[in-house]
Amino acid sequence: MADDKNLSYTEDSIQVLEGLDAVRKRPGMYIGSTDAKGLHHLVWEIVDNSIDEALAGYCTHINVILGADGSVTVKDDGRGVPIGLHKTMNKSTPEVIFSILHAGGKFGGSGYKTSGGLHGVGSSVVNALSRKFNVTINRDGVVSEIKFAKGGQLTQPLKQKGTTKLTGTTVQFWPDDTIFSTTKFSFSVISERLKESAFLNSGLKITLVDERNDKHVEYKYDDGLVEFVKELQGDQKAVIAAPIVFKGSANAIESEIAMTYIDDFSESVLGFANNVKTVDGGTHITGFKSGLLKALNEYARKNNLLKERDKKLDANDVKEGLIAIVSVKIPEDLIQYEGQTKGKLGTSEAKAACEEVTEQGFAFWLLENKQLAITIVEKALLARRAREEARKARAAVREQKKGSKVKNMLGKLTPAQGRDKFKNELFLVEGNSAGGSAKSGRDRKFQAILPLRGKVINAEKTKLIDLLKNEEIVSIINSIGAGIGADFDIDDSNYGKVIIMTDADTDGAHIQTLLLTFFYRYMKELIINKRVYIALPPLFKVTNSKKEVQYLWLEDELKQLLKQGKKVEIQRYKGLGEMNADQLWSTTMDPDLRKLILVTIEDALAAENSFRILMGDDSEKRKEWIEENVKFTLEENTEFMDI
Numbered sequence: 072m073a074d075d076k077n078l079s080y081t082e083d084s085i086q087v088l089e090g091l092d093a094v095r096k097r098p099g100m101y102i103g104s105t106d107a108k109g110l111h112h113l114v115w116e117i118v119d120n121s122i123d124e125a126l127a128g129y130c131t132h133i134n135v136i137l138g139a140d141g142s143v144t145v146k147d148d149g150r151g152v153p154i155g156l157h158k159t160m161n162k163s164t165p166e167v168i169f170s171i172l173h174a175g176g177k178f179g180g181s182g183y184k185t186s187g188g189l190h191g192v193g194s195s196v197v198n199a200l201s202r203k204f205n206v207t208i209n210r211d212g213v214v215s216e217i218k219f220a221k222g223g224q225l226t227q228p229l230k231q232k233g234t235t236k237l238t239g240t241t242v243q244f245w246p247d248d249t250i251f252s253t254t255k256f257s258f259s260v261i262s263e264r265l266k267e268s269a270f271l272n273s274g275l276k277i278t279l280v281d282e283r284n285d286k287h288v289e290y291k292y293d294d295g296l297v298e299f300v301k302e303l304q305g306d307q308k309a310v311i312a313a314p315i316v317f318k319g320s321a322n323a324i325e326s327e328i329a330m331t332y333i334d335d336f337s338e339s340v341l342g343f344a345n346n347v348k349t350v351d352g353g354t355h356i357t358g359f360k361s362g363l364l365k366a367l368n369e370y371a372r373k374n375n376l377l378k379e380r381d382k383k384l385d386a387n388d389v390k391e392g393l394i395a396i397v398s399v400k401i402p403e404d405l406i407q408y409e410g411q412t413k414g415k416l417g418t419s420e421a422k423a424a425c426e427e428v429t430e431q432g433f434a435f436w437l438l439e440n441k442q443l444a445i446t447i448v449e450k451a452l453l454a455r456r457a458r459e460e461a462r463k464a465r466a467a468v469r470e471q472k473k474g475s476k477v478k479n480m481l482g483k484l485t486p487a488q489g490r491d492k493f494k495n496e497l498f499l500v501e502g503n504s505a506g507g508s509a510k511s512g513r514d515r516k517f518q519a520i521l522p523l524r525g526k527v528i529n530a531e532k533t534k535l536i537d538l539l540k541n542e543e544i545v546s547i548i549n550s551i552g553a554g555i556g557a558d559f560d561i562d563d564s565n566y567g568k569v570i571i572m573t574d575a576d577t578d579g580a581h582i583q584t585l586l587l588t589f590f591y592r593y594m595k596e597l598i599i600n601k602r603v604y605i606a607l608p609p610l611f612k613v614t615n616s617k618k619e620v621q622y623l624w625l626e627d628e629l630k631q632l633l634k635q636g637k638k639v640e641i642q643r644y645k646g647l648g649e650m651n652a653d654q655l656w657s658t659t660m661d662p663d664l665r666k667l668i669l670v671t672i673e674d675a676l677a678a679e680n681s682f683r684i685l686m687g688d689d690s691e692k693r694k695e696w697i698e699e700n701v702k703f704t705l706e707e708n709t710e711f712m713d714i
Contacts, residue, residue, distance in 0.1 A: 353416025
């Protein structure tokens with residue numbers, strides 16, 4: 072429990088920096104976008120406020136409700152928002168918090184020691200982008216309520232509704248459908264995010280209720296990070312019987328790390344700073360890996376597992392099979408991020424803090440677990456040898472570029488003529504027939520075509536050295552030109568967009584998943600930097616009595632057209648190969664007319680689980696996941712896909 076004397080949360084904790092003007096005009100500046108991704112960001116902002124109460128030691132339960140009326144309710148049992156008069160603004164404190172930008176308990180340092188969210192602007196931004204926004208507060212023995220209308224306009228000033236022995240804040244909001252392209256909340260997206268938050272906050276209970284279809288889940292983990300690691304591990308064989316945990320405080324930063332090694336070659340290290348997922352890593356991840364490497368090298372030298380003539384292990388040697396969660400709590404005056412999206416932690420003190428905690432903790436564990444320590448060192452040495460073999464294989468491919476085998480292999484690529492790498496696009500096309508149409512229909516100035524024969528190898532279950540023996544994979548690697556795995560450098564990429572173009576059927580979806588698995592495991596920077604797309608070919612060609620042609624992407628579009636009673640001829644495309652070159656260009660390749668899905672990584676845990684389930688050996692889990700998540704109809708105005 073936090074110290075009330077040192078961490079008071081009263082009306083005086085709320086400081087005002089500026090008004091709430093430009094949010095509705097430029098919502099993307101505050102929540103990233105106005106599509107489904109931005110819509111869900113509203114939920115994260117309100118939930119993060121409740122989690123900040125948990126971080127401060129006052130909240131034990133957060134309940135999220137997806138209402139049948141399109142609303143979202145977030146209820147916590149924290150201290151409750153202060154309800155007195157704000158001295159500076161001469162308004163009730165809840166009115167200040169929820170309707171004025173940069174007003175909150177996260178600026179002066181007295182309300183919260185650490186916090187996530189948008190540094191206090193979150194709740195007012197959600198209010199600004201809602202058509203209704205209601206707040207109920209249990210505090211000081213009374214129940215208080217305040218209401219706002221579209222754009223944060225106050226409709227009911229704060230008033231008391233009764234008495235209570237409870238504490239906490241309940242926020243209910245209805246997103247504004249004139250701002251967002253969709254106002255339909257995803258149960259699976261929200262549940263994955265809440266599950267992740269429960270892992271990061273041991274003992275915190277988080278429930279999610281979906282009134283639209285009577286779904287209900289509850290998450291509570293008493294040993295959060297350990298259970299998080301086990302979740303990522305899934306049914307994969309562990310090298311270490313139980314995850315290792317390091318905890319400590321240095322440079323005013325609290326570090327908690329859980330890790331294990333599995334009998335695999337992929338790496339999964341997730342970072343969080345004040346509960347905010349740092350998808351691009353940062354100083355805390357750098358510090359963790361540095362401490363891990365120092366401890367392992369020192370142990371290997373002292374125990375003669377590394378001879379004097381041997382080079383020290385490096386970061387690439389020790390990462391195979393590594394699963395780790397690195398969570399840091401950083402005071403508000405120290406926390407820094409690189410970029411507006413908070414994707415990468417920049418706090419320099421976090422590197423030293425995590426390095427110290429990891430090096431000391433791991434060194435002690437290695438001494439206490441001799442046989443397992445030897446196993447981990449041997450695994451690293453084996454990874455080094457395999458990596459050296461892979462390096463030789465890559466070198467051999469480069470050396471053989473003048474040879475007939477590689478010439479034939481690279482001959483499938485029809486390159487773009489333009490030299491502007493960022494403008495150039497690479498289409499990975501299913502089948503030679505569609506590849507031929509794409510070659511004829513493309514704009515040769517900036518579009519390259521690489522036809523793929525059949526199913527791509529499953530990168531989830533294949534070692535790198537074996538991947539490099541696969542002709543299709545090597546074709547993709549050489550075409551993109553930026554290397555692979557640890558050697559991948561996005562600055563060397565020959566293309567600003569890599570576009571997967573497959574048939575609109577289950578086989579096409581499988582090929583998409585196989586390619587995305589490869590990119591996620593070995594060229595993740597392409598996805599992080601928003602360079603991977605999925606092309607959306609039309610489902611129907613409709614010709615009317617005047618021989619006028621219309622293309623449709625949705626079943627519903629066809630139904631609406633048929634309701635008009637017009638006489639039309641309908642062609643259902645079964646594959647890309649059925650399209651002529653000009654049709655493929657005008658529907659799927661022309662930048663002015665085509666529809667593309669941008670592939671993003673929104674949720675690290677969901678991405679890891681998705682790939683391991685989809686590309687793993689458990690067919691029942693795969694079937695359940697597909698039934699829950701995959702729809703073989705396109706939603707209108709689709710703009711991105713999270714993996």
